[in-house]
Amino acid sequence: MHHDAHPVHGSAGPGLPEILPPALAVLACAGGYLHLVHQARSRNPARGWNPWRTAGFLTGLVLLAVALLPPVASFAHGDFRGHMVQHMLIGMYAPLALVLGAPVTLLLRTLPAPRARRLTSLLHSRPARFLAHPAVALLLSTGSLAVLYFTPLYNATLAHPGWHWLLHAHFLLSGCLFAHAIAGPDPAPSRPGVRTRLVYLGCAIAVHATVSQLMYGGFGTHIHAPIPEVRGGAEIMYYGGDIAELLLAAALVATWRPERRPHPTPGTPHVPGPARA
Template identity: 75%
Template sequence: MDHHLPAHEGHTAGGGAAEVLLPALVLAAVACAYLLLVRRACRRNPALGWSRWRTAGFLTGVALLGVALLPPVAPFAHEDFRGHMVQHMLIGMYAPLALVLAAPVTLLLRTLPASRGRQLTAVLHSPPARVIAHPTVALALSTGSLAALYLTPLFRAVTADPAAHWLLHAHFLLSGCLFAHAVAGPDPAPSRPGVRTRLVHLGVAIAAHAVISQLIYGGFLVDIPSPAHQVRGGAEIMYYGGDIAELLLAVALVATWRPAPRSRPRRGTDARQTAPATV
């Protein structure tokens, strides 16, 4: 293994001004956009309002992204595999769960004009959206891609190119949001299967994270240009950090689960069927 991760061109210990300013501005704009939508939803329907917990969840997710993409974590991630893994946990698992539980699609549907809302609903019910939002596809995109990243030369190539590294961040975030939505998201999901199926997918994700982190810890089949102690430390962060994130996702699944209402027989029909025959 090499002695350190390949440094990005133009990267300094404190991070370039653009590397700090641009993510901070984007995250601030996203947080402000959500708050403006909340204000509009409350004005449109004051009686319904909007949950403060969901707002807090979204702001927490944005804050976690800020921690991951800004100093001191971002420069640490460029220099140390353990920092990279902390960044991966925050961007790919913890922030997505907080953002998804904020129900941004539901908020958007409450604030859009009726025609735009129908268009968005049609997109959400379209066959491509149903396929992408299925837990199996979300699992493959989020957890399955980790094997390709760490068990092939892909990680070495991505960390050597700043643009590719930002694309990796985007993949972590989007695939993490997709999996959290497929398992426990409060937003509408027409193709979402039952609770048992989602628990099975969550169990597969837990097992896959454990196997990949153990392969990284042992140095088997991995291609990571970092010292052995950094690789083992990063594997431990992935193992234990992933367990905590997936436990939180399981709690969210239980908290957002609602049993299907039982259909009640019409009055008179049940009585005629169950009443004893008269002689």
């Protein structure tokens, strides 16, 4: 049920103490990534680093800054439609661009060999393989929408700034996890085949559409905001989610590489292997 009241935190908007930490964090991430790019090019000038990867990561940081700083942050502070724009940027658009920057691959190229081996072992560990599976990433990113908007959790985050920042962190990390599981160029030992990943992406599209339609109709949602704001936010989720997921599908096609099968040696009879799923 919708409640025709403005969000608990009012409409004053974030001040300098709230703006400075995210701005510094974004700048630090940009500086760290560019430093690693410089190291990668210095160590292996012939191989270098793909500038499109750099452009993707920096684009993701720009989208993150747009979401966390005024005027979008001020809009989100007092209007549910602004919250949804912020959610789309932090949870879907910025993660895709960041993941396409292949930060783990860049880190592996620049770390000393012993540390790179430890990082590789961590990526192959059971907990990492579990988290990187598309089903888990889908549950953490898209599945959490029902918990957020169909329980009192969303309104609670408005009353507690710390919870609000935890919500941003959840959107960002779970969005990165899902983008990585579906179309990330970084190594992912537990990543299934393309057809399976497309199924998970289709599930995400269906969940986003269902949640946004229920939100638009006011069925079971717990959002303390005027009905026009809630309906506007639902439309932003519906259309903005579709565009983001189409971009993710395009990234999946662009980053997919067919598996190369070994050619049989001349004179050796070909023995067919088991059919691929």
